[in-house]
Amino acid sequence: DGGITQSPKYLFRKEGQNVTLSCEQNLNHDAMYWYRQDPGQGLRLIYYSQIVNDFQKGDIAEGYSVSREKKESFPLTVTSAQKNPTAFYLCASSIAGTSGRPRYNEQFFGPGTRLTVL
């Protein structure tokens, strides 16, 4: 079955530690995204990547880092520089916006990771 997997489902971090959230997709999508979700707010874009070995900052990239070494994988590292990292993190993928000018860009989401700082 095609889809997006995120691991772990729950993650606990001590202050001052870096942690990495995993996101893998087998949908053959070129584009991948990381969002942060806080209560009472919509999704906010952290980073996105439209092609392997390339990525761009979203609206709230400070304190986060990503890599895109493989088409299927887009891990997110929450660094100690992120002052308020407790949140729900969602990964998504889609066909790339630049590939043949698709009519629209439907994003498919993983099940999410809940990160809690202790």
Added chain:
Amino acid sequence: AQTVTQSQPEMSVQEAETVTLSCTYDTSENNYYLFWYKQPPSRQMILVIRQEAYKQQNATENRFSVNFQKAAKSFSLKISDSQLGDTAMYFCAFQLLDSNYQLIWGAGTKLIIKP
């Protein structure tokens, strides 16, 4: 910059009733898409329905339909014959047809269907 506003933080209706969720957006562009996503208690984000801005006809998917008013920049979601499984957070999202195709999200409406 584009913005999306959902003015109803929470709504509740009885099972089998019809409910309408509101969404307004702000843009100076003419070519875009609008989406409604559903996030049930499992927190899995699921696409409910989409609307192309160039189409005047309102999109429909089974019990879900939209009222798209382009001049008013309004995009409401109507759920007919509501079911307990419709209980979820509903997010309205806007997508500009530029090279990035990023989604701009509203804050969401929590919908509770009561038995």
